[in-house]
Amino acid sequence: MRRHPCLVLSTILSTLGLALLPPSTASAAAGGDLAYVAIGSSFAAGPGIPSVQPSSPAGCARSTNNYASVLSRDLGAALVDASCSGATTANVLTTSQAGQPPQADLVTATTRLVTVTIGGNDVNYLGSLGAYSCQDSGSSGCGTVDTAAIDRAFGELPGRLRAVVERVRERAPQATVLLVNYFTILPDSAVCTGVPLTSGHLAYELGIASRLAAATSDAATATGAHVVDLASASHGHDACAADPWVEKYVVASGKSSYHPNATGMRAAAHLVESTLDDLAITSTGPVRSAFPGKCVVAPAAVEGTAIELTDCADSANQRWTRVTAAPEGTLRALGGCLDVKSSGTANRTAVHWWTCNGTGAQRWVPDARGGLVNPQSGRCLDLPGGASANGTRLQIYDCNGTAAQRWTTAG
Structure with a gap:
């Protein structure tokens, strides 16, 4: 998708509120892309999912494949990932953690998208679940669960979540704020091997999950934020399911107990993308040629496959998603991106399907003549020689406004 020039003047960085960020993060946030900040606890950070982000503070355990990272690659967004394992709403609002400022401080006036997954640690969701699992597996040194403290925290949680949204809005009035609730961890009734809970403890933890989702929904209603209902979407993908999106209590070395896996994070990213479609921040549909009845197709989800x-036809390989809110990002289908081969910039460089990767070879911007311009090369998506036969392979070429370069996208 896109790489961006660095702003090197410290006065500019201070104005944008980026002085405390690592250089790579500051550069991305200062660029001209869809500026995206991810806020949250471990269910946003993705501990145990390879690989750890190079800029992740010790203890935060942010994954390069958490839902924010997947989403930013898909959309060509400039991501500032503020999420950190163990975070509470206080770590978003007022309290530093792992050497970084409160997460909301990383939101700036240029931010246009903010996702928030927070609140579980406020009510000791994973802590109580882990303690009960330890107890019910017959282990020692498991700790106790203070249910009264959890009840008190739930009384305060809706107000804390509202404060998070309000703080984000203060710092970025034009941002779309999405409250992404927590994955469903547990099955509705019987547990399984690796999830050691009595029926009473299972019922209690299901109650915490339900109350947490309700508090998130209430905060969204009160503030006008939007809920991404991951709890509902992941129902049936619990730790005991055939296709789990979360780990069990008993996990392999390196995994994180009762936390999302890579499959779950990809599903969460796609759910956020669907929400953005609904909000008209992205749109999905065919890329139609000026030649009647002809569309752009990705024949296969295999890196290097020529775009033709x-x-x-109403098929998945002709449904392309793009960012409709300026500035535009990628065009993606079948989970990958429309890409200029080898990041080429010369006339007649081929265009193919490639894994979304954050380079300028994958950025496409509409122009006034109906073309799709790749800003890195300054050239347009083109049909060689104006050919319109099925199987014609696309390329980039000097923008000229001819039918060979006019495209209609969704949205």
């Missing part, structure tokens, strides 16, 4: 022209 073909008869329009």
Whole structure:
């Protein structure tokens, strides 16, 4: 998707509120892309999912494949990942953690998208779940669960979540704020091997999950934020399911007990993308040629597969998603991106399907003549020689406004 020039003047960085960020993060946030800040606890950070972000503070355990990272690659967004394992709403609002300032401080006036997954640690969700699992497995040194303290915290949680949204809005009035609630961890009834809970403890933890989702929904209603209902979407993908999106209590070395796995994070990212479609921040549909009845197709989700022209059909390999809110990002289908081969910039460089990777070879911006410009090269998506036959392979070429370069996208 996109790489961005660095702003090197410290006065500019201070104005944008980026002075405390690592250089790579500051550069991305200062660029001209869809500026995205991810806020949250471990269910946003992704501990145990390879690999750890190079800039992740010790203890935060941010994964390069958490849902924010997947989403930013898909959309071509400039991500500032503020999430940190163990975070509470206080770590978003007022209290530093792992050497970084409160997470909301990383939101700036240029931020246009903020996702928030927070609140579970306020009510000791994973702590109580781990303690009960330890107890019910017959282990020692398990600790206790203070249910009265949890009840008190739930009384305060809706107000804390509202304060998070309000703080984000103060710092970024134009940002879309999405409250992404927590994955469903546990099955509705019987548990399984690796999830050692009595029926009473299972019922209690399901109650915490339900109350946490309700508090998130209440905060969204009160503030006008939008809920991404991951709790509902992940129902049936609990730790005991055939296709789990979260780990069990008993996990392999390096994994994180009762936390999302890589499959779950990809599903969460796609759910956020669907929400952005609904909010008209992204749109999904065919890329139609000026030649009647012809559309852009990705024949296969295999890196290096040439992008072609073909008869329009309602098929997954012709449904392309793009960012509609300026500035635009990628065009993606089948989980990958429309990419200029080898990041080439010369006329007649081929265009193919490639894994979304954050380079300028994957950025496409509409121009006034109906073209799709790749800003890195300054050239347009093109049909060689104006050919319109099925199987014609696309390329980039000097923008000229001809039918060979006019495209209509969704949104």
